[in-house]
Amino acid sequence: MAKSVSWICVVLASFVFMWPMLPGLAGAQRVTSGAPDFPGILRTHADNLASVTTDAEALDLFASHLAGALSLQDSVTALTDKPPSGKASADRLTDPDLTASAVRLTAELAAWRLAAAIKQTADAAPAPALQTVLQQATTQQSWLLEGRGREHLGRAVKLASVLNSIEAPPTSEPDASTAYGEYAAYLDRTYPGLTEADRSWLVVAEREGSAGLRRRLMEFWEKTARSEVDKEALAARYFQTRLRPVLTAYLAALAIRAEAEAEQNARDEWMRLHTWRDRLNEKKGLARLCGTWQWTVHNHQNHQEHKMLMVFPPPDTLDTNQPTGPRPARIVVLGDAVFLRWEFQMGYQEDSLLFIKDGQRLEGSFTNSAGAWGSITGKRTGSCPRGHTSRRPRPELPCEPAPPDQ
Structure with a gap:
């Protein structure tokens, strides 16, 4: 079973994830x-x-x-x-x-x-x-x-x-x-x-x-x-x-x-x-998520832990400036709650997270269609980039495929 679920970690660790706020995929739904x-x-x-x-x-x-x-x-x-006077409004x-x-x-x-x-x-x-x-x-x-x-x-x-x-x-x-x-x-x-x-x-x-x-x-x-x-x-x-x-x-x-x-x-x-106010709130939430995070994933099914570097770009980053690689099919940020859905050829994974410690950490859980579940902890290691770049940083600690079940 470990072999059947480890593909998600392998795919995720092969890339550093960067994505824009995609119309129709992220945030609030149509009224x-x-x-x-x-x-x-x-x-x-x-x-x-x-x-x-x-x-x-x-x-x-x-x-x-x-x-x-x-x-x-x-x-x-x-x-x-x-x-x-003298005050800016978002x-x-x-x-x-x-x-x-x-x-x-x-x-x-x-x-x-x-x-x-x-x-x-x-x-x-x-x-x-x-x-x-x-x-x-x-x-x-x-x-x-x-x-x-x-x-x-x-x-x-x-x-x-x-x-x-x-x-x-x-x-x-x-x-x-x-x-x-x-x-x-x-x-x-x-x-x-x-x-x-x-x-x-x-x-x-x-x-x-x-x-x-x-x-x-x-x-x-x-x-x-x-x-x-x-x-x-x-x-x-x-x-x-x-x-x-x-x-x-x-x-x-x-x-x-x-x-x-x-x-x-x-x-x-x-x-x-x-829907302009919903889109504004969505943009604010994605801006809060923007930055570099150290991601620690613990798979309760096979008791393995994997670490990777996650980079969330500014919400207005153009899709043409993004590197190729997996992206969430959906991103929702409502208050302190963060929801990510990943869709792959072999299935999907859903992450449910919460901001804690003034938005410097994320904690939550994941489940995927292969039957795996576990916890996710994210620690902010870099602030939101001011400029756009197409350079793809390499993962600090790529995870290795889990050994097959005996």
Whole structure:
């Protein structure tokens, strides 16, 4: 049996363990309480969301209106409360992260509202409703669309502008049947692709906008004399009957995609703000654990004792800076209690420990899936490193495999 359980000690002693605070693996679990009524919040605050044009305005709107509706008052308190003069607060260290997250959440809600509005008004012809949506979007496009990765929303806004730029034809058109038949036949023959080919109408609309479409629509008249009024009327008729239905369907698809992306991003940011205090406490606990420890493990099953050097890095250490080797699958530090779970190809081990003597020692026990159990004692031998390093210190006293049972 000693041989069957000693592999854990061998693997542990072969490396010095360094790991960052891994998202989803360490600390507090996701909050299971229900999310807020996002669609209702969008309806209630639609006008406010449509008028935001800067990060500062987004933060003001979040603090004054959105946080309460989203059940995020705790984050607003952390952002607005000021510590006593001359005193630093650990919570204040999170201000940049909280501020950025609050701004991102407000921006995602604004993007969500705009995408939903475009989707709802895309098929209006003539398009006064779509025109109103675009006019509102004009004031916040530079803030909402530039450099924020909202590709589908940006494409939807551009295509909506194209649809809105060409007016519907007049009710009565001179020589409508004959002139339009020749005109439409030429365009159908010269530019047959609607959506797929590189020279399709859709590609031109997205790449060149209304100017590119207009150039094509007026190309026929370069060799055919016609009044400007007739040209405009026939071009508008072709656009409205042949092109607009296709472009409108594509616009709706873009808006739906943009709406889904904004919704997912908004829910992610809400969860990040909803759990910020748990993550802060987790970070504080991992910072308390950070440092170099002399680890003594006594296996009660085979009465062997093993020692090794453990190095816990700062909680914000990037994963790319970590050496290869085993890491805990889960780390939880709550007050003086420390829980570590190790997962290996052949099983797992769980360590339950307590800080004692002002955090300079750890004492507790372990159990593993091979049936072994015992005690663990940790003594702090080095403080938390200030810088990051990828250098892996060697274990001081690597443990040896236990002899097999006779």
